Amino acid sequence: MVESDALISVMGLSYRYPRRGVVLDQVDFTLKKGERVALTGPNGAGKTTFLHLLVGLKKPKAGQVWAFGAERNVEKEFVEVRARAGFLFQDPDDQLFCPTVLEDVAFGPLNLGKTRNQALEIAKQTLASLGMAGFEERITHQLSGGEKRMITLASVLAMEPDVLLLDEPSNALDTQARQRLIDTLLCLPQAMVIISHDGDLVTQLATREVTLVDGKLVDQRR
Numbered sequence: 001m002v003e004s005d006a007l008i009s010v011m012g013l014s015y016r017y018p019r020r021g022v023v024l025d026q027v028d029f030t031l032k033k034g035e036r037v038a039l040t041g042p043n044g045a046g047k048t049t050f051l052h053l054l055v056g057l058k059k060p061k062a063g064q065v066w067a068f069g070a071e072r073n074v075e076k077e078f079v080e081v082r083a084r085a086g087f088l089f090q091d092p093d094d095q096l097f098c099p100t101v102l103e104d105v106a107f108g109p110l111n112l113g114k115t116r117n118q119a120l121e122i123a124k125q126t127l128a129s130l131g132m133a134g135f136e137e138r139i140t141h142q143l144s145g146g147e148k149r150m151i152t153l154a155s156v157l158a159m160e161p162d163v164l165l166l167d168e169p170s171n172a173l174d175t176q177a178r179q180r181l182i183d184t185l186l187c188l189p190q191a192m193v194i195i196s197h198d199g200d201l202v203t204q205l206a207t208r209e210v211t212l213v214d215g216k217l218v219d220q221r222r
Contacts, residue, residue, distance in 0.1 A: 002066045006030045007163055007191050008054055008085070013063035014215075015049055023049055025215030026063070031163065036185070036192040038206035040220075045212040047195045048090060051165045054193075055082050068162065083112065086161030086190075090168045092148035101127070101143075101151050102136040108159035119158075126158045127151075131180050145172030153181070157188075164192040170201050 002009045008031045015024040023046030031037060039047050052058040054065065056078025065072045067081045089095045098104040105123035106116075114122065127133055130150050135143075143151065149172050156164065169185075170178045182204050185192070196202055202209060209220040 003030055003032070005032050006066065007033060007068065009066045010054070011064045011066075013050075013053060013065070014061045015046070015053060015058065016061055020044075022215050024053070024060075024212075027215070027217050029210070029217055031191050031193060033191055034189075034207070036194060036205050036207045038202040038209040039193055039195045039212065040197070040202065040209060041212035046215065047212055048167055050212065051087065051167060051193065051195065054165065055085055055087055083159070084161055085163040085165055086156035086159055088152055088156050088164070088166045088169055090171065090195075092145070092152045095152045095155065096140045096148060098140060100136070101132075101138045101140055104140055104151060105154045105158050108155055112159060122158050123154070126154045129157075130154050130184060131177075146174055146177055149173055150177060150181070153184075161190060164188070164190045164194075166192060166194045166196075168195055168197070170196065170198045 010027060010029050013024055013027040014022070016022040039050065041047055049058060053060050054067070056072060056075060068084055070077070072078050072081055096104050098107055102120065102123050105126055106119040109119035109122045110116065124136065127135060130153060132150050132154060135151070140151065153169065169181060173181060182201055185205055194205060210217045211220055
C-alpha cells in the first residue's frame, strides 16, 4: 500500500548485475514531501543503481516503482518521472553537452515548453542563485570540476522539479562552494535523495539517513 503523502515509493525492488550479482534485494523505500534523505553505504553497494531504477534508467528484476501517484513500469511512463525528478549525475560530463553554460542550463526549460527568452531568463536567474553569475558565456568543457558540478546543479534546478536525486553533489567542490551548495539545498522546497560520503554534508542536510548494505536498506537513527 503506497502512502498518500509519498512522492516516490518502491516495494520489493530487486536488481542484479550478471557479474556483480545482487545489489538490491527486496528493497522498500518511500520519499515524502519535505524529506531530505541521505543514501549512504560503501562504494559498489548499488546506491547509484537505486537512483537509476527510480527514474527508469534501469529496469528492476522484481518489485514495483510508484512515482507521483502512479505505478511506473515502461519507458513512456518514466518520461514524466524524469521531468519531475531532477537527477544530478555523479560525473558532470555525463550531463553537460552544450557549447556554453547558458545553453546547458536553458536546455531543460526549453524541453519543458518554455520559449527561448523564458528559458534563458530562468537559466540566468538559476545561475545567479548559485553564485555562478558571469559564467553564462563560458565554454562548458573548459570549466574546472567544481564549476561543472555547480553548472549541472543549475541545469537540474532550472527545470523546477518536484524531487531532487543528487549523486555525490559535493564532489570536486572547494570549501566555499561546498557550503554554498549546502546552504542552497537547505533553502529549497523539494524533497531529496542524496548519495554522499561527505559526513558533514549529511549532518547539515539530511532529515533522515538510510544505508545500503548487502542489498538491503537500513534506516539510521538521527
